Amino acid sequence: MTDLPKAVLSIIHGRKSVRSFKEGGKAVPKETLDEIIKAAFAAPSAMNLQPWHFIIIDNRSILDALADGLPYAKMLYGASAAIIVCADTKTSELAWELDCSAASQNILLSVEAFGFGAVWTALYPQKELVSFVKKLFHLPENIIPLNVIPIGYPKGEEAPKNKYAAQKVHINKW
């Protein structure tokens, strides 16, 4: 294997859900957040409709307000930034969940490549969580927040899982 696939696979396999961030750890530089967001835009989308929007949060009190209201995203208290991946459901009625998920995966992989840690904390399809974030950010009716991705400097507690399962690989037939 040459160096390029090796590098990419090392990040794909090295990515893990990071839920514990170093207090006082290195903050995510603005330029790095910009690169991560640009990576998100590079995802494919059904009929190239690109139904995504991204909210970057690097304001301490907004990160804390999100953590207050989201039972599964308490790690936001220790995160130095977060990205909310949103869908414009008017732009793509059928496939926005898929498109925004591909964009989210680009975010997670870029974060890992830059040496930071992140985790996909789901909002959609949990109605109360979606509704809390819609209210907090006064999102338009047609905008649905898919997830909140807290980003920070990892404590180093989490390791990637090996999830390969040969019985889930089918060759030429089920």
Add this chain to the structure above:
Amino acid sequence: MTDLPKAVLSIIHGRKSVRSFKEGGKAVPKETLDEIIKAAFAAPSAMNLQPWHFIIIDNRSILDALADGLPYAKMLYGASAAIIVCADTKTSELAWELDCSAASQNILLSVEAFGFGAVWTALYPQKELVSFVKKLFHLPENIIPLNVIPIGYPKGEEAPKNKYAAQKVHINKW
């Protein structure tokens, strides 16, 4: 930027939907398909439920049968292999579309890293396409095929798009 983020971002931004494959072009080696599938398994999933299955197709007549029945996947006639990403909807009722989309993105990025080309041709949520593939492969009731990803050696006709749109980036507020 150090070499690792640079390499990963080059693949994220270099990935494009490849719809024209070189006739008689280099076939995708079995070992490469295995690496691509392993990358798919490394995706995150809601509550770590890993609801995915993968069908690898490298049989010419099955690739052609798929192309015959799928109006938007005629490039399968020229592909040397394909992967069908499936969801076990019993394993994860709520979030299988999201999880399988993240796995699909890992597939597309790995294909690009190895120098091959691929394209996400949607099945779900188009009922007739899903139903055609379910019948062709005799898939169990609870298994839904999300997409077919043809893979081959690119003719070099497609280039990545720059889809960055500053108005879709929101800082700390909508």
